[in-house]
Amino acid sequence: MRVGILSTGSIAATMAKTIEQMQEAEVCAVASRNQEKAEQFAQRFRIPRAYGSYGELAKDESIDVVYVATPMSEHYENVKLLLENGRNVLCEKSFALNEKQAEEMLRLAKEKNLLLTEAIWVRYMPMWKTLRQVLDSGIIGEPMTVTANLCYLIDQVPRLMELSLGGGALLDVGVYVLNFASLVFGDDIQDITTTAIMTEGGVDAQNSITFSYPGGKMAVLNSSLRVLSDRKGVIYGTKGYAIVENINNFESIAVYNQDREQIAFYEQPTQISGYEYEVLVCKEALEKGWKECPDMPHEETLQIMRQMDKIREKWGMKYPREV
Structure with a gap:
């Protein structure tokens, strides 16, 4: 399975290091908002393509699935960009800022007939x-x-x-x-x-x-x-x-x-790091034509987001970029 990684932070590095040790997948491209950072990351993990924008990775049709490892505030826009360009997505937890964002992301994935799943690693182990x-x-x-x-x-x-x-x-x-x-x-x-x-x-x-x-x-x-x-x-x-x-x-x-x-x-x-299990499940999903992973069904992602919305509502805590 050909994987693209969106972001070059520590979690992205753990995923890259994990896939390096897997026979079932390889990282073929990485994207940052900074070309130099992308190239440094690519060199570190021997990744053939480095992009200085997320849009370039989104347009790479050779990629089977893109792993999104940006801050949670960015997931909504990042995932939508990828889906609009026809990419399957494995998105880090927490999936979005709130349930409304999560619903919109999942709706778009269904509309585009693409795989979208939340990378909460423990559920795949x-x-x-x-x-x-x-x-x-x-x-x-x-x-x-x-x-x-x-x-x-x-x-x-x-x-x-x-x-x-x-x-x-x-x-x-x-x-x-x-x-x-x-x-x-x-x-x-x-x-x-x-x-x-x-x-x-x-x-x-x-x-x-x-x-x-x-x-x-x-x-x-x-x-x-x-x-x-x-x-x-x-x-x-x-x-x-x-x-x-x-x-x-x-x-x-x-x-x-x-x-x-x-x-x-x-x-x-x-285990390698524990990240390998979500990668393997994504590979199985793509091979079998699944649009969601049984380990973390879409409805379960929405349930957890709903719970966090209710908890934050009781605290009076709201994020500036919530839809």
């Missing part, structure tokens, strides 16, 4: 399916409570502190705790209680979110740009519980019974 199987087995009984946190010391990253760039903890790292809760309980949320600590620039530095679901189920979720956390997800059931190490890239799943004795343990399989 084997361990995501392993956890689903653990829960479906009934080994911990009926899950009733979930706790999850994802917090990093990243408040020095300029884009994350800028409201105009879609900054804040929620869209960057909070999106993972929402997806974790969705894996366990689905998206039928009855009530949302939330609070956030805002920066002077108007983005959430840290937040706490509680979802209530039918049947008395609850998820308590935290994310932050200012502290370091254990990144654990814990699922409490009626017969036991499961602990996931690192909900951002499941390292292990430990299962415990009613006596708090460990009765099962699952370890992450060897």
Whole structure:
């Protein structure tokens, strides 16, 4: 599969480095808004074509799929440009600034009969399916409570502190705790209680979110740009519980019974970076003619965007470039 990369930042570099080690795909082109940056990136990863504008990459008909790794504030315009020019797209999380943008992006992809999928890597990984199987087995009984946190010391990253760039903890790292809760309980949320600590620039530095679901189920979720956390997800059931190490890239799943004795343990399989799984699923989708990936269906992308819209509405936090 011939891949184009739109952007030359750190996430783009991780993807390029990953694909370098894959037999199933190759990076054939990279685009920046600066020709020199594009050429430096291309030289670093031995990419044959470097473009000094996104429009040039969008017009490259030899590319099978374009990976979009720009700031979240840019996804809407970047993806539309690519789709208008006939390119299939793998777009980084968070997919857009809000549900309205996401709907428009997906509508255009459908109109153009192109593949468009959100690159929230954890959903494509084997361990995501392993956890689903653990829960479906009934080994911990009926899950009733979930706790999850994802917090990093990243408040020095300029884009994350800028409201105009879609900054804040929620869209960057909070999106993972929402997806974790969705894996366990689905998206039928009855009530949302939330609070956030805002920066002077108007983005959430840290937040706490509680979802209530039918049947008395609850998820308590935290994310932050200012502290370091254990990144654990814990699922409490009626017969036991499961602990996931690192909900951002499941390292292990430990299962415990009613006596708090460990009765099962699952370890992450060897991986390049974890990015390879979304690349492989895109390749399969193109080969089979799919326009969305079963690992992250379009409706699921919209559900998560809708949740984040409702959370930010409760905080009174709005991005300048929201449609």
